[in-house]
Amino acid sequence: EIVLTQSPATLSLSPGERATLSCRASQSVRNGLAWYQQTAGQAPRLLIYDASNRATDVPARFSGSGSGTGFTLTISSLEPEDFAVYYCQQRSNWPFSTWTFGQGTKVEI
Amino acid sequence: QVQLQESGPGLVKPSETLSLTCTVSGGSISGYYWSWIRQPPGKGLEWIGYIYYSGSTNYNPSLKSRVSMSVDTSKNHFSLKLSSVTAADTAVYYCAKHKVNDYGVPEYFQHWGQGTLVTVSS
Numbered sequence: 532e533i534v535l536t537q538s539p540a541t542l543s544l545s546p547g548e549r550a551t552l553s554c555r556a557s558q559s560v561r562n563g564l565a566w567y568q569q570t571a572g573q574a575p576r577l578l579i580y581d582a583s584n585r586a587t588d589v590p591a592r593f594s595g596s597g598s599g600t601g602f603t604l605t606i607s608s609l610e611p612e613d614f615a616v617y618y619c620q621q622r623s624n625w626p627f628s629t630w631t632f633g634q635g636t637k638v639e640i
Numbered sequence: 641q642v643q644l645q646e647s648g649p650g651l652v653k654p655s656e657t658l659s660l661t662c663t664v665s666g667g668s669i670s671g672y673y674w675s676w677i678r679q680p681p682g683k684g685l686e687w688i689g690y691i692y693y694s695g696s697t698n699y700n701p702s703l704k705s706r707v708s709m710s711v712d713t714s715k716n717h718f719s720l721k722l723s724s725v726t727a728a729d730t731a732v733y734y735c736a737k738h739k740v741n742d743y744g745v746p747e748y749f750q751h752w753g754q755g756t757l758v759t760v761s762s
Contacts, residue, residue, distance in 0.1 A: 565748040567685075574734055574752035575685065586750070618685055625745045629700060630675070630687040 533557050535619050537633035545640065550606040552636045554619035559599045563621055566595055566604045569635075570615040578617075579604060606638075614638055642667035644735050644753035652729075652760050658722040662735030662753060669693050669716045673738035673746035676709070676720045678731040679755070686731075690738065690746065691718050725760045732757050 534557040544550055554564065562582040567575035577586040579595035582602055592607040606613055619633040648660035662674065676688040689699035691709040699707045703722070711718040722729060732755040738746035 563747065567749070574755050575749070576752070577739070577748055577750055580739065580748045620685075620748065622747055628698065628746070630749075632685040632687070634684050 532629070533560060533621055533623055533631060535621060535631055535633035537617075537619060537636045539636060540634070541637045541639060543639050544609055546609050546611055548609050550604075550609055550613070550638055552604040552606075552617055552638075554597075554602040554604070554633050556600045556602075556621060560621045562598045564595075564597070564602050565620045566593075567618045567620060567632075568613075568615050569618065570612070575618060609638070614640055642737060642751050644737065644751060646733060646735050646753045646756040648756060648758070650757060650759060652725055652758060653762050654726055654760055655724055658720070658725050658729060658733075658758055658760075660720045660733055660735075660756065660758070661717050662719070663715075663717040664737070665716070668713075669711065669718065670713055673740065674711070674718050675736045675738060675746075675749060677734045677736055677749065677752075678729075679734070680728075680731045688720065688722075688733075727760050730758065730760045 536555045538553045564582045566579040569575040583595045594605045596603050616635045616637045618635050622628045643665045645663045652658045670693045675690040691697045697709050706723045708721045734755045735753045736749040737751040739748045739750035741747050
């Protein structure tokens with residue numbers, strides 16, 4: 532099973548600052564990685580898929596990069612609504628796929 | 641825009657079976673992959689399993705012995721059953737629609753329901 536490890540666990544920043552979140556896979560997932568945002572009391576929302584593609588209606592301040600085992604989610608300038616928990620996620624090889632998530636990074640003020 | 645809505649009992653007794661339904665609106669259930677994901681209070685996300693509209697399934701190995709999923713295309717909904725529940729199964733349960741790649745393989749969770757809290761307690 533591929534394990535995803537996110538760092539840091541918590542990121543304390545201010546509005547307007549840049550946020551850099553990391554996700555490391557225990558083995559290569561090529562570019563098969565997604566990022567989700569979860570605000571308090573809400574369902575997760577798909578932000579980035581295939582490591583670097585923004586999902587529909589996701590602002591341009593969100594960007595993803597990386598491949599293989601190392602991935603980064605960058606928020607260029609934090610808006611108040613960006614303070615949330617972010618999860619990375621991958622799918623193991625098809626057709627017997629399982630889906631796993633990282634443990635999350637909380638971006639707080 | 642597709643919308644998903646979970647429904648079912650919010651309280652289940654230990655050793656009993658948790659049953660939830662996800663109703664899809666704004667689009668057809670046919671042709672797509674659908675998953676259940678759960679999140680214990682204050683913790684991270686765990687994928688439970690998926691069901692294809694045809695009825696084929698794949699479950700998380702850690703839950704496989706207790707999980708079953710079904711789909712009813714005439715009602716545009718799919719369901720989850722988790723047997724022999726314990727307090728560790730207390731969680732918010734989400735249903736989600738998969739985004740598929742160019743080869744029709746399910747990849748990511750594109751649309752989510754709002755989630756429903758299920759508490760296991762006597």
